[in-house]
Amino acid sequence: xTYIRKGTAAFHKVNLALFAxxxxxxxxxxxxxxxxxxxxxxxxxxxxxxxxxxxGTTIALAVTMLLAASLSEVLGRKPLMTFxxxxxxxxxxxxxxxxxxxALVVVRVLIGAFLAGLPATGMAYLSEEIEPTNLGxxxxxxxxxxxxxxxxGRIITGMLTDFFSWRIxxxxxxxxxxxxxxxxxxxxxxxxxxxxxxPEVKKLIKSMVSHFKDPGLFYLFGIGFxxxxxxxxxxxxxxxxxxxxxxxxxxxxxxxxxxxxxxxxFSSTWMGRLxxxxxxxxxxxxxxxxxxxxxxxxxxxxxITKVIGIAVFTFGFFGSHSIASSWVGSRATxxxxxxxxxxxxxxxxxxxxxxxxxxxxxxxxxxEGVIAMIVGLLVATILLSFRLSRMNxxxxxxxxxxxx
Numbered sequence: 409x410t411y412i413r414k415g416t417a418a419f420h421k422v423n424l425a426l427f428a429x430x431x432x433x434x435x436x437x438x439x440x441x442x443x444x445x446x447x448x449x450x451x452x453x454x455x456x457x458x459x460x461x462x463x464g465t466t467i468a469l470a471v472t473m474l475l476a477a478s479l480s481e482v483l484g485r486k487p488l489m490t491f492x493x494x495x496x497x498x499x500x501x502x503x504x505x506x507x508x509x510x511a512l513v514v515v516r517v518l519i520g521a522f523l524a525g526l527p528a529t530g531m532a533y534l535s536e537e538i539e540p541t542n543l544g545x546x547x548x549x550x551x552x553x554x555x556x557x558x559x560x561g562r563i564i565t566g567m568l569t570d571f572f573s574w575r576i577x578x579x580x581x582x583x584x585x586x587x588x589x590x591x592x593x594x595x596x597x598x599x600x601x602x603x604x605x606x607p608e609v610k611k612l613i614k615s616m617v618s619h620f621k622d623p624g625l626f627y628l629f630g631i632g633f634x635x636x637x638x639x640x641x642x643x644x645x646x647x648x649x650x651x652x653x654x655x656x657x658x659x660x661x662x663x664x665x666x667x668x669x670x671x672x673x674f675s676s677t678w679m680g681r682l683x684x685x686x687x688x689x690x691x692x693x694x695x696x697x698x699x700x701x702x703x704x705x706x707x708x709x710x711x712i713t714k715v716i717g718i719a720v721f722t723f724g725f726f727g728s729h730s731i732a733s734s735w736v737g738s739r740a741t742x743x744x745x746x747x748x749x750x751x752x753x754x755x756x757x758x759x760x761x762x763x764x765x766x767x768x769x770x771x772x773x774x775x776e777g778v779i780a781m782i783v784g785l786l787v788a789t790i791l792l793s794f795r796l797s798r799m800n801x802x803x804x805x806x807x808x809x810x811x812x
Contacts, residue, residue, distance in 0.1 A: 409600075411537065411540070411601070413539045413542060418597055419538070421595050422537065422538070423546060423549045425591070425595035426530055426533070426553065426592075426596070427550065428553065428588045428592045429489060429493060429530060429592045430551070430552075430554040431557035431588055432496070432584075432588040432589060433523055433527060433554065435561030435584060435585065436496055436500050436523065437462075437469075437519075437523060437558070438462070438557075438561055438562060439564065439565045440461050440465075440516070441462055441644060441647070442566045442569075442647050443577070443578075444644065444648070445458075445647050446569060446574050447512075447574075450574075451508075455770055456764060456767030456771065458767075460513050460764070461509075461512060461516055462516075463759070463763045464516050465519055465520035466757075468520030468524075469520035469524050470754075470756035470759075471521075471753075472521045473756070474750070476488065477532070477748065477750075478746065480525075480529040481746070485536075486599060488529055489526045489529050489596070490589070490593050493588070494589050495522040496519055496522045496523050496589075497589050498582075499519045500519065500581055500582035501583070502582075503519070503582070504576070504578045504579035504582065527752050530550060531734075531737050532737065532748050534737070535734075535737030536599065537599060543734055544681060544683050544734055545677065545680055547730055548676045548680025549676075549680075551680075551733070552726075554726075555669045555672035555676060555722075555726050556669060558669055559667060559668075559670065561581055562669075563663045563666055563667065564577065566662055566666070567660045567664075569663075570658055570660035615746060616746050619740065622740075625736065625739055625740065627792050628732055628751060629750055629751055630754065631692075631789055632733070633757060633761075634758060634786070635696075635699075635725060635728055636729075636756065636758040636762065637758040637761055637762020637785050638699065638762060638785040638789075639721075639722075639759075640763040640766075641765070641766030641769075642703065642718070642721060642779075644763050646706070647662050648770065649774075650665070650714075665718065668715065671720075675695075675722075675723040675726045676726040676729070676730040677730075679728075679730055679731060680730050683730075688731050688735050689796070691727070692728060692731045692793050693790070693793055695727035696728055696790055697790075698721075698723060698727070699720075699721050699728065700787075700790075701724075702717045702719070702723070702724060703783060705721075707775070728789075729755075732751070736751040762781075762785065769781045
């Protein structure tokens with residue numbers, strides 16, 4: 409196989425394209441998150457119901473991702489990712505004109521269904537095309553695009569909602585998505601190591617099920633579920649706390665708090681390098697513990713300390729997610745896109761379940777209840793990572809001596 413190596417023009421093009429694709433995906437996906445208090449007021453709905461604007465998207469994304477990964481094994485990586493991004497951009501524009509919250513959720517579910525093409529295939533593309541010793545850096549750069557997309561989407565919608573309306577804010581995200589989709593289309597090199605398969609449904613299902621025979625992959629799927637559930641819960645409900653007394657912050661100010669996503673952009677790349685150098689197991693433990701510390705810091709009543717806690721939590725999350733997601737691509741012995749899609753399936757199901765369950769904890773116990781739930785999820789994540797650390801590397805992991 410001919411791999412793309414760090415330092416080449418092709419390596420830079422791949423990173424730029426997937427950075428743009430990840431940016432678009434997460435700007436559309438999470439740009440709606442700071443608007444939940446607005447939905448509660450405009451549509452007279454509870455925080456738990458408002459969370460469906462995001463949870464409905466992520467659950468649709470999780471389910472269709474399994475199909476998208478299988479389709480990419482037949483149709484190819486780049487064509488499916490490009491089609492996905494342009495469909496999402498069109499729907500992102502449509503959502504600015506919905507007449508009701510029900511219609512908003514329906515369009516968001518459709519967005520989730522079409523979003524699946526990129527995250528289900530992007531990690532597989534990198535695992536197939538990038539030199540294995542450079543995979544941690546490339547995956548980290550891809551995840552950093554996700555981080556900056558999520559940050560920018562939240563800031564843009566928060567500011568535009570404050571000065572105009574949430575409809576104009578979401579329309580602006582749609583325009584931005586179209587521009588990023590064209591950049592992705594022009595810059596991403598076609599696959600060199602991809603070999604298409606015939607659309608044999610039974611074989612595709614059999615190969616998907618076979619991934620669960622590796623306990624290591626199963627633990628990684630569980631880690632993705634728990635990480636996403638804790639992360640989305642914190643970001644879903646921090647806006648409710650900060651826009652209510654005694655803080656009563658404006659929506660634009662709350663939006664700018666998400667600038668801490670820069671910490672996630674840095675950590676995904678930096679921890680990717682550390683995992684290549686020192687091993688994924690050790691660095692993953694550290695990253696999860698950082699999340700735990702950050703979550704506890706947000707219990708402090710001072711706004712500055714809360715923001716520091718969110719930054720620390722975000723730093724740990726993107727480092728953890730970068731390591732776990734690249735680990736799946738290295739550990740899978742066949743059909744990498746399917747293995748990656750299964751990880752992301754559990755990741756987004758965790759996002760939906762945790763994000764909505766957090767609303768119950770918020771309503772019943774306030775911010776302390778949300779953090780208690782997050783701490784429980786992170787403790788479970790640490791336990792799974794310890795189980796994973798005791799396992800021998802899979803055959804494909806041995807192509808990089810630093811993976812264990």
